[in-house]
Amino acid sequence: MSRIAGAFAELKRNGKKALVTFITAGDPDLAATEELIPLLAESGADIIELGVPFSDPMADGPTIQLSSERALAAGTTLPKILATVKSVRARTQVPIVLMGYFNPILSYGLERFAADAAAAGVDGVLLVDLPPEEAGEFKVCADRHGIDVIFLLTPTSDAARIRTVARQARGFIYYVSVTGVTGVRSGVEESVSGNVAAIRERTTVPVAVGFGIATPEQAARVAAVADGVVVGSAIVKLFETCTGDELKKKLAALVSSLKGAIER
Numbered sequence: 001m002s003r004i005a006g007a008f009a010e011l012k013r014n015g016k017k018a019l020v021t022f023i024t025a026g027d028p029d030l031a032a033t034e035e036l037i038p039l040l041a042e043s044g045a046d047i048i049e050l051g052v053p054f055s056d057p058m059a060d061g062p063t064i065q066l067s068s069e070r071a072l073a074a075g076t077t078l079p080k081i082l083a084t085v086k087s088v089r090a091r092t093q094v095p096i097v098l099m100g101y102f103n104p105i106l107s108y109g110l111e112r113f114a115a116d117a118a119a120a121g122v123d124g125v126l127l128v129d130l131p132p133e134e135a136g137e138f139k140v141c142a143d144r145h146g147i148d149v150i151f152l153l154t155p156t157s158d159a160a161r162i163r164t165v166a167r168q169a170r171g172f173i174y175y176v177s178v179t180g181v182t183g184v185r186s187g188v189e190e191s192v193s194g195n196v197a198a199i200r201e202r203t204t205v206p207v208a209v210g211f212g213i214a215t216p217e218q219a220a221r222v223a224a225v226a227d228g229v230v231v232g233s234a235i236v237k238l239f240e241t242c243t244g245d246e247l248k249k250k251l252a253a254l255v256s257s258l259k260g261a262i263e264r
Contacts, residue, residue: 022232026076044259052100166203216261
């Protein structure tokens with residue numbers, strides 16, 4: 001059982017839901033990322049998504065785009081991210097998912113990446129521009145090294161796409177609650193409950209809901225119908241104005257409030 005599956009199983013046994021937090025690796029630099037991963041886990045994050053910065057982040061809104069730009073300007077690369085994960089494993093066993101785009105991994109080499117990522121302690125990979133129909137070669141490599149490949153479903157996913165993802169799903173399924181790019185929204189779509197239920201009819205793999213969830217109240221509403229809640233832009237936005245101890249303090253407070261709302 002992977003760390004991701006184990007985390008969801010333990011939470012389910014205790015009647016709890018997962019908080020999945022997203023930060024961009026290398027924003028403001030990788031030394032900070034290494035410090036913040038344990039902080040997020042200690043503050044209540046059950047799974048951490050590390051964004052792999054990319055020059056053309058087509059699925060991301062302005063907040064995460066700017067975060068990627070800051071990380072790239074700081075010299076962040078995929079090999080350096082893997083080294084950071086390997087280093088941080090001495091301090092925490094929180095499940096870590098690399099989230100990003102296929103191009104950097106294709107350039108790295110699929111088999112080489114899967115082997116190096118597993119050795120570093122990466123638990124899962126979510127590539128927003130690699131649909132399941134085109135993921136066969138990469139998934140073979142990832143499966144061989146015990147890495148969960150996580151796929152997306154959206155409000156426009158039909159029954160055939162849900163079945164395709166359900167057959168291949170490992171770790172969890174990421175349900176995108178809104179159409180469009182990442183970013184904070186004022187509310188959560190009313191369709192989330194019904195669509196998550198439709199996915200659950202076809203799989204026992206946990207379903208986590210993300211995109212647009214920013215407040216503890218929104219997180220609590222989503223947790224009532226899903227196995228996990230993903231919060232990204234609301235967290236990443238703190239990096240625009242805060243650094244050092246102030247950033248750590250505000251991150252810990254936000255993550256703690258989100259986890260508290262989910263548990264209530």
